[in-house]
Amino acid sequence: MHVVCLDGVPSFEINEPLLDRACLVLSRIGDYTSDLRPEESRALGEVSNVRSHQFSSGRRAAHEAVHQLQIQDSAIGRTERIPRWPAGVLGSISHSDSLAGAAVGLADTYLGMGIDLVPISAVSDKVAQRLLLDPELKWVGEMGSGDWRTALFSAKESVYKAVNPVVGEYLGFQDVKVNVVPDALEFFAATIANRESSEIVAGGHGFIHRVEGHWLTIFVVRK
Template sequence: MIERLLPAEVSCVETFTDPPGVELFPEEEAVIARAVDKRRREFTTGRWCARQALARLGVAPTPLVTGERGAPRWPAGTVGTITHCAGYRAAAVAHAEKVASLGVDAEPHAPLPDGVLDAVSLPAERAHLAELSATRTEHHWDRILFCCKESVYKTWFPVTREWLGFEDARIEIAPDGTFTAQLRKEGVDQAGHPLTSFTGGWLVDRDLIVTAIALPAR
């Protein structure tokens, strides 16, 4: 599914199960030494997806340890993103000379728990969701919005190394499977250019929501 949302220069791998017998590097084992089984499976399969995707770019296997704010540390010259939810794990990677940052998120296609939407959205976004829901009742637009915001943060942080709150990006979702994020916080990319907006894609398939952003390199 994920490859439908990203350009050809991005290498993507996804799985709907946890492959048996996957081995981690010792540095990665140290990260999850005390993790519960669910977290261990998410972490392990996510790293498996990432290494498969990196191999397609010609990058040799290497430890992918956790860095600042939990983001994976990618091999020099590459960018990437990992996501997981129940029944789905995926990774997307690219050469940094072609893509500046990647943000992918996956969520179950189900309504957000009570009270969450108000905490993660702006009033204008809630009005926008009401308009979408009036004509397209088959989708859980609140969860799609949340998924879009997660992919925005995953794209923003590796470039700026700064926190981005839910209120710092206004999302507009188009029924055609695209979305835009107008950034309400000042930031610049690694070349010093202002970051004002991101564009991405979304899809619903197999009872899952997947959103993705590929920020082109300048």
């Protein structure tokens, strides 16, 4: 995966064959509202400055990723909240208070791609008790230190962002179990019950990184 870090975000490499023909762009949150295409501005509507900065920073990262893949760029509108990608690519956007990220891959290679950025330690024990499954909580306990509960939360969100646009089915946090391979910083996912999304969730592969005080998770389903 080609990684581009803008605005002084520390650069790093992802040498992973399963993430070929894809680009990740990470940047800082700023006000890029005036760079939005008309369709994107319409999709955003009247919102707070914080939301406008996050949305426009996410679109900026996404356009840069499309550009890096040498694909004809166009407005990235949305259907409900799901981004509508230019022809030939698909991907995913995430933002925190400080960082924006977009992962984009070629549509002839990927069926789905999800990315999620969450500040390390963002998920408290109390929230984890509500969102994670019992075997996941047990695993987090066994791992001891390392804030794996936030990593699991982020992994689930990246699974959802990869799968929901393809299947259109809502999956709650308790509907999907994530299995992390900590040494490899990889993860796999499976639905708890048999449902429409089961096959595509099970066919995906997840990757975990730590970037500037955040967990970054990427979940891809290849064609």
